[in-house]
Amino acid sequence: MPVLLPAGPKREAFQALKAGLDLGSARRSVFAGDRLVPTGFDELDRALGGGFSRGAIGTLEGAGSSGRTAIMAGLLAGATARGLAASVDDGALYPPALAGAGVRLERLLVVPAQNAIGIARAADILLRSRAFEIVVMPEVQLQATVWSRLAGLAHKADTLLLTLGAQARTELAYFASVRLGCAIERVLWANESGPFCELGGYDICARVLKHRHAAPGASARIRVMTSNTGGFLRERAVGERHFFTTARTMAI
Amino acid sequence: MLLCVCIPNYTLAVARRDRPDLGDVPALLADKPDRGRVVALDERARGDGARVGQTVLQACASANDAYVLVHDPIRSRAVWSDMLDALDAVSPLVDDSAEGLAYLEMRGIDGDPQTWIDRTHLALHEFDLPVRVAVGPSKFVARAAAYVDDGRICAQKEAASLVAPLRIEILDLDPRTIERLELLGVRTLGELARLPHGPLVRRFGKAAATWHARACGDDPTPFLPRAHELQIDASLYGEGTADREEQLYFALRMLADRVCSDLARVGKGAAMLYATFECESGEIRRIDVGLAQATADPRTMLDVVRAKIEGKAFQSPVTGLRLQAARLEELGTPATLFAQREPDTQAIALALARLEAALGAEGTSVCTQAAHRFERRFAYEPFAVPAGGAGQSVASLARPVPQLRLLAVREIAVTMRGNAPALVGSPPRAVMDCAGPWRIEEGWFDGPVTRDEYDVLLEDGELYRIYRQGERWYVRGAYD
Numbered sequence: 001m002p003v004l005l006p007a008g009p010k011r012e013a014f015q016a017l018k019a020g021l022d023l024g025s026a027r028r029s030v031f032a033g034d035r036l037v038p039t040g041f042d043e044l045d046r047a048l049g050g051g052f053s054r055g056a057i058g059t060l061e062g063a064g065s066s067g068r069t070a071i072m073a074g075l076l077a078g079a080t081a082r083g084l085a086a087s088v089d090d091g092a093l094y095p096p097a098l099a100g101a102g103v104r105l106e107r108l109l110v111v112p113a114q115n116a117i118g119i120a121r122a123a124d125i126l127l128r129s130r131a132f133e134i135v136v137m138p139e140v141q142l143q144a145t146v147w148s149r150l151a152g153l154a155h156k157a158d159t160l161l162l163t164l165g166a167q168a169r170t171e172l173a174y175f176a177s178v179r180l181g182c183a184i185e186r187v188l189w190a191n192e193s194g195p196f197c198e199l200g201g202y203d204i205c206a207r208v209l210k211h212r213h214a215a216p217g218a219s220a221r222i223r224v225m226t227s228n229t230g231g232f233l234r235e236r237a238v239g240e241r242h243f244f245t246t247a248r249t250m251a252i
Numbered sequence: 253m254l255l256c257v258c259i260p261n262y263t264l265a266v267a268r269r270d271r272p273d274l275g276d277v278p279a280l281l282a283d284k285p286d287r288g289r290v291v292a293l294d295e296r297a298r299g300d301g302a303r304v305g306q307t308v309l310q311a312c313a314s315a316n317d318a319y320v321l322v323h324d325p326i327r328s329r330a331v332w333s334d335m336l337d338a339l340d341a342v343s344p345l346v347d348d349s350a351e352g353l354a355y356l357e358m359r360g361i362d363g364d365p366q367t368w369i370d371r372t373h374l375a376l377h378e379f380d381l382p383v384r385v386a387v388g389p390s391k392f393v394a395r396a397a398a399y400v401d402d403g404r405i406c407a408q409k410e411a412a413s414l415v416a417p418l419r420i421e422i423l424d425l426d427p428r429t430i431e432r433l434e435l436l437g438v439r440t441l442g443e444l445a446r447l448p449h450g451p452l453v454r455r456f457g458k459a460a461a462t463w464h465a466r467a468c469g470d471d472p473t474p475f476l477p478r479a480h481e482l483q484i485d486a487s488l489y490g491e492g493t494a495d496r497e498e499q500l501y502f503a504l505r506m507l508a509d510r511v512c513s514d515l516a517r518v519g520k521g522a523a524m525l526y527a528t529f530e531c532e533s534g535e536i537r538r539i540d541v542g543l544a545q546a547t548a549d550p551r552t553m554l555d556v557v558r559a560k561i562e563g564k565a566f567q568s569p570v571t572g573l574r575l576q577a578a579r580l581e582e583l584g585t586p587a588t589l590f591a592q593r594e595p596d597t598q599a600i601a602l603a604l605a606r607l608e609a610a611l612g613a614e615g616t617s618v619c620t621q622a623a624h625r626f627e628r629r630f631a632y633e634p635f636a637v638p639a640g641g642a643g644q645s646v647a648s649l650a651r652p653v654p655q656l657r658l659l660a661v662r663e664i665a666v667t668m669r670g671n672a673p674a675l676v677g678s679p680p681r682a683v684m685d686c687a688g689p690w691r692i693e694e695g696w697f698d699g700p701v702t703r704d705e706y707d708v709l710l711e712d713g714e715l716y717r718i719y720r721q722g723e724r725w726y727v728r729g730a731y732d
Contacts, residue, residue: 040652041652062732063713063714064657064714064730064732065713065714065715065716065730065731065732066732067732068732069655069656069657069732070652070653070654070655070732072655073652073653073655074652077651083595084595084600084637086615091658091660092657092658092659093618093657093658094626094630094655094656094657094658094729095618095619095620095629095630096620096629096630097653097654097655097656098655099620100651100653101651101652101653101655102651105617105618105619105620106617106619106638107617107638108617108618109600109615109616109617109635110615110616110617110618110632110635111607111611111613111615111616112613112616113611113613118611121610121611122607122610122611122613125603125606125607125610126603126607128603128606129596129599129600129602129603130596130599131595131596131599131600131603183713184713184715187685187709187715189685189687197686197687197688198687198707199654199687199707199715199731201653201654202654202715202731222652223652224652224653224654224655225652225653225654226653226654236684236685236709238709238713
């Protein structure tokens with residue numbers, strides 16, 4: 001006959017068990033090094049247990065200005081240094097900035113595609129080729145069967161399929177192995193306002209929203225800066241921003 | 253034994269053949285229509301006093317009833333090339349000495365010399381040119397036999413006697429040498445053969461050794477067979493029709509296997525494929541399939557061809573299919589020390605072909621370029637697999653810098669306060685920080701553009717690049 005414990009001790013026992021799990025240790029050793037694609041940002045790589053895992057779908061989520069592209073540029077810089085990368089471009093790619101981040105543009109295959117089906121087909125073909133370490137695509141609404149197929153292809157090709165979007169929809173959220181939410185915390189300006197002022201950079205907060213092989217919740221702070229900033233930097237804190245900012249913020 | 257095919261005055265003969273209306277009128281061949289020089293002429297024009305090398309005016313002054321034709325070297329070469337191809341039916345070894353002169357190695361060819369000559373005439377009959385054919389033991393003797401008489405067969409032992417009465421001009425000597433020899437009383441090859449070899453060579457140089465040998469009925473000139481352009485193809489005709497995709501792919505797989513088998517036999521790979529489809533309606537469609545790297549792998553070929561024909565529609569069932577391998581190259585790629593890091597060119601070529609077939613969009617790479625305007629700071633170019641250079645340290649390359657994502661250019665509402673934007677968008681959002689303006693003026697020669705660009709941080713944390721052009725405001729991108 002089961003013994004019913006009072007509510008108080010049960011909650012305490014559960015809290016003690018949870019505290020003893022040491023969630024951080026689970027993040028530390030997920031894959032061997034060659035199975036990971038490092039982002040190029042040390043703190044973020046630590047939060048991810050070494051980087052994004054190959055052969056899976058990863059997402060970079062956040063509002064229009066959230067630092068997703070800066071993290072993507074770090075991943076592409078590493079991938080193009082080691083081999084080839086591909087990007088399905090919906091017209092948002094700005095190559096000079098990627099080149100500034102160290103991406104070797106001659107090793108980056110850019111495939112223009114406009115609608116969701118075209119983007120999915122392009123990603124499908126690129127994954128099948130097994131020639132690219134990373135395939136980047138914008139996050140679009142696709143059926144679960146399509147995401148399942150893409151996840152299978154990414155696994156077979158041992159390629160990281162990285163999606164960029166405001167927030168992963170249910171289907172993608174299910175098939176993604178790693179989801180990273182991004183937000184800009186602080187914007188840095190060089191000099192005061194006016195024509196002599198310019199954007200100096202920004203601080204990105206990246207939080208692991210989902211990790212198939214580790215507990216979520218780890219976060220990292222990344223500072224990206226323009227190379228030509230002088231000595232004086234003025235910081236402007238951006239208000240509390242939710243990681244699940246929807247695409248409406250893109251419309252101004 | 254060698255068979256000589258000789259067409260005297262070949263270039264003029266080709267030019268005359270194209271003008272059958274000329275009949276027996278004497279003709280000159282000039283190198284160009286205006287102020288040209290005579291490059292060939294027939295016996296009647298020569299008899300009238302015209303000579304090779306004269307200007308057309310000079311030649312016409314001598315042979316005023318001669319008709320002037322203009323030399324067309326491309327046409328002449330094309331006709332000769334066709335004749336050589338026709339001669340392949342007589343012997344696989346053909347020495348292309350010059351336009352109008354070819355030698356065929358006849359050892360091992362069935363039949364006797366007369367049969368060979370008849371076969372050669374038959375092969376060249378369609379060209380309607382005055383072909384002379386003869387058989388001899390060496391190139392020079394065979395040519396001399398053709399010069400003496402069409403259809404002449406000369407054995408080794410008859411060679412010296414055959415060439416002896418011929419004039420020394422047949423040795424293709426320059427006029428000065430001919431004059432010197434004539435001063436010595438040497439006008440025929442027989443007279444030349446009787447001269448002692450050593451003193452002749454000492455006086456006329458090394459070339460005289462060859463003249464002397466030829467005059468004696470020997471020819472040290474080697475036989476140089478022309479290189480054959482290998483053609484490898486496979487076809488399926490008259491074996492039913494294919495009206496389904498699977499049937500077509502099945503047939504293509506068979507052809508790819510056959511082509512690759514032939515390619516492997518000669519140790520070559522194809523860098524280009526031509527797939528020709530013949531439909532029941534009479535439609536013939538050829539699809540050119542480029543391969544990034546020459547291959548003799550049937551699977552790669554089939555994949556690339558499939559990728560190319562994906563999405564193509566035929567009006568009626570396919571009744572004939574031909575797969576032709578072109579741009580043949582020696583197989584084998586140099587192995588790299590770190591081959592696992594090198595991109596798979598075949599896989600990339602296949603992916604590019606599929607992308608083009610599926611999306612109509614070619615995969616590109618981008619390059620940056622100096623420009624003031626955002627949209628002109630980069631350009632797309634066809635993607636080419638870069639050779640080497642992989643394996644650099646990531647740490648040395650990654651530089652975290654702000655990234656701009658381009659947005660579709662659209663007009664926005666902006667309220668100014670002082671000289672800076674205060675409210676942006678609709679509904680309006682307050683600008684927290686603003687940098688700019690930066691004036692861009694360019695394009696005075698092809699439509700002037702004057703812009704004031706700003707970076708603005710809005711109250712909701714969005715960071716935009718906006719610009720004012722005239723009185724209107726536009727959004728260009730968001731920092732991300």
